[in-house]
Amino acid sequence: MDERKKYNLRAGWFSIIGNVALSALKYWAGISTGSLALVADAWHSISDVITSAIVLIGGKISRKPADSDHPFGHGRAEHIASIIIGVVLALVAFDFIINGIEKFGTREQTYYSTFAWIAVIISIVVNEIMTQYAFWAGKKIKSTMLIADGWHHRTDALSSIIVLIGIVLGSSFWWTDAVLSIIVAIMIGYASYEIMSKEITSLLGESPSEELLVSISETAQKSSKVPLYIHHINLHNYGHHTEMSCHIKLPPEMSLEEAHEICTGIEKVIKAEFGYITTVHPEPITWKKK
Template identity: 45%
Template sequence: MTEQPKRPDAFYGYLEGWISLVLNIALFALKYWAGIVSGSVSLLAGAWHTLSDSFTSIVVLIGFKVSSAPIDRKHPFGRGKAELVGNIIIGAILAVIGSHFLIESISKLRNHESASFGTLAIIVSIISLVIKEALARFAFILSKKINSRSLFSEGWHHRSETFASALILIGIVLNDQFWWIDAVLGLLITGLIFYTAFELLREKIRPLIGVKPDPELINKLQEMAQAVCKRDLHINHAYIHEYGNVSEIRFHVQIPGNTSLNDAHSVVIKLEKEIKERLKMEAIIHVEPMDIKTMDTKAVSFYKRENPGLYEECLKIRKEVFVDEQKVDISLEIDEHENECKFWLIQLDGESAATGRWRLTPDGYKLERFAVLNKYRATGLGRILLEHVLSDILPTDKPIYLYSQTSAVGFYEKYGFYKTGEPFIEANIEHYKMIFDM
């Protein structure tokens, strides 16, 4: 594996990280000093919340430093998970800090302690509100520019601090009327700290262990697969893993069992390329033969006069298989026996997939026009169709027979039919007469 160049967006990550780090440390010192002077638990809690933003800024810097290292053999997806681990550590630290201020706030309520806010607290809170909102907007702009979830998360951390500063200003205004306002605001800001910790842990742990894509993404994948391969491909077992700024999706895709290895490989390569271009995600696709057991299967029998609509569905399948694929003349395919035959139609997930018919002749029951769409061959659908038709006729003392194309003789032999007589040509295709051994 050749080494890849460093991430070109690292500069913006460093820029936001360093600016946030310097300003957050300065704000922490100011707010902590103001909190000590005024005895305000809400200011002290806000100071530590600000310091937690310094920690996240450090993680942003380290994350961009580590994740921008070149991809190599030992790290085929880079080192982006280092950023996730760092954020989890910060989330745990925030939970501990929140617990401390929860106890402090409850203690102030029990002891009827109030804070002595002054001009310093007002000035510090206003400075904090303005700076944190500016940092939030700066982070949002850069996150959009370089498509960075880390910077987007950083922006919301700054925005939460803006809310905290606004709460403290409200507390300063109401402090003379309500002695308990500082303790209550301390509880509110503690809740904000806990919420930030929870969101950090939830947001960063889930990508580490892998998450299921939402239904909308699955539908997009289905549409892309159909557009690329000109057929419905059934997608399952999908999971998303994140490596910093790189997202990887893994899923299984079911394709017809008669697809050649080269064709299956071509399908996967095209689909992976399409996913990377449109969804900006790396894809690892596992190919497996189509399993109709996982599909909604419906089998119906009817005569042409009873259900002309379903009869047309049968004709579509027969035309695709016999006329288009095998070049049988349409005048031979649709014969004079259509009105006297009983038809069977198998539908998978609402799509007509296989058909066959039978009729009573002087020689017994004759099975005819068995056809399975190409993409559903080698899935067991032919066996299901044959079993339905036989169950419709049996038990009987009359012979059951069919004219099988030479290529299908082996299939019918597995289910109790045997050849009789010499091969013959029908519609330019070699056939054998086969009789069901009852």
Template identity: 35%
Template sequence: MKAFTLWFASLFIKNHTHTSDPDVRAHYGAFEGWVSIIGNTLLFAIKLVIGLAVNSAALIADAIHTLTDSATSAVVIVGFKMSRKPSDSKHPFGHGRIEPVATLIIAILLFVAGFELLKQSVASIMSPTVGVASYGTIAIVFATALAKEIMARFSFILGDHIDSDTLKADALHHRTDAFSTLLVIVALIASHFGYLQMDGIMGIGVSLAIFASAWAIAREAVNPLIGEAPPKNLLDDIEGACRAVSHVLGVHDIVVHNYGENRIVSLHIEVPHHLSATAVHEIAEDVEESVGRITGGMVVVHMDPINREHPHYQEVLENVRTVIAEDDRILTFHDLRIVGETLDRGTILFHITLTDDNSTTDHQTVLSDTRKKIAARFPHLDLLIKIAPMYSYNP
């Protein structure tokens, strides 16, 4: 089905292979949205007519669920259209985050629909009035479930193709509707055996499925809005691009901000201390260009001069490594520097990265323990140790 879906999309979307282009992404969103709206409207009409004919609360509820799919698809279209708007004075980072906002709206609409269906289903249990549907009618309802599953796969394929959580959310909505229709079929079959309350019970099952779908969609939508961690493979690519530049000794404090298709990356680069300001500037530009090709965004580089030729650098390095390796709370350290030429007077500076299971209240304990261990090895040196924030990645 993937080949057919992408071929079908190519008939309506110009430059369909340029999936990183905001305009192309918007066309994919509009395409998926309109296909969903047309399909959902037809299925809503079929379910509603049958539901009214047999007086099935579950099927009428399912029809309304299908109609809400059209509303969420409309949100998809509007969200993609607004997200492609260029930057302006009030939104200098662009409008890319409107896409997850649209996804969150879809989740809210689902919660509302699920609550209304829950109330209607409970009333149906208290006063069951469902009629008996023919097996031919049940077969038609089953066909609508198959149609919704096809629509779900259609949307999932497009969502994966352009890496869009919004389209995947719409796909999940389609799949939930297909599942709820199967519950309705159980209720319609049960009516043949006199279990009229099964209609309301299955209606509750439909509403719970909608709640589960809404929660999953909302969770995916909120993550990019509050600032989720960048994927590990992207961070590894950034590190590799930095280390490939001549004279780069190390990279740390990688921070990635996403604003839809606009991405801002900041990082620290370690370079030999003896290089001239001009040489350091050229290295920074090379890193910015190299990382920019990978991320497609703006890159800001901070340069840290490291003196590995210091007469006591290796001694200090090995001792710090030993202390860090003995503490399970610490993942790694970076940016090690020594101020002063001797171990009788001067300062040792470095940053440490903690494991994820350390709370903020533990930070001071870790710092205190690390200082004591380093001070025992170098009693005459001052120590300046800092903890890297959670939002920065340190290899």
């Protein structure tokens, strides 16, 4: 838990400080050149500040220990935080699609200065650094929230690349800035969809893969010489804590003490191999009469 706290705090504050600086830089460049795409990119960075604050808050809540109201801990707070990140992205995307359409009506051409070039290039480099750190930290502590925040940084870097292309073409086509703002908004919207669809599925619950079920069955069988006929395997994910339940079949003449020993063995081997807290329900084998 100390490691989770450390990486959540580092990633959160790194993102907040970096994006405050980038949003100020891009907003200044956007206002000075009249570029809607640059202003949209600046607001994308501002939304990164908001989502990074959500990362810090969500991480703090998820680290709270289990209590009487939340017997399985607060790990799912990370999923909720990720969904909030997705909603923020969707709102930002919608706003800039509307602004981009409005700019088509004005037929206003944007002329980019050297300052705009510098601001966009710095944004691309810094956002990619933040992306790589968020992905690395998220994988290290298995945090979907940090990985979602990493995708937010990645969309910001990609949107800045699109803006950079627009700067190159801006002097040739009056509609370049309006088109770019819409493209950036669509990219932000897609990132929102990817994040929310994944996290909502996790919260609703999803079936384990066939490969995982086979691996669990094989691992459980290693703990006992008696055939287990393991079935009804269910996984309940609570962020960084997973509960597993399953049924096994044992000979009806087996003593309660023997059955309990087999169940305990399964629970220990599953905990060692997968990290799951397991509850095993034994059933008597019923032989069909011929």
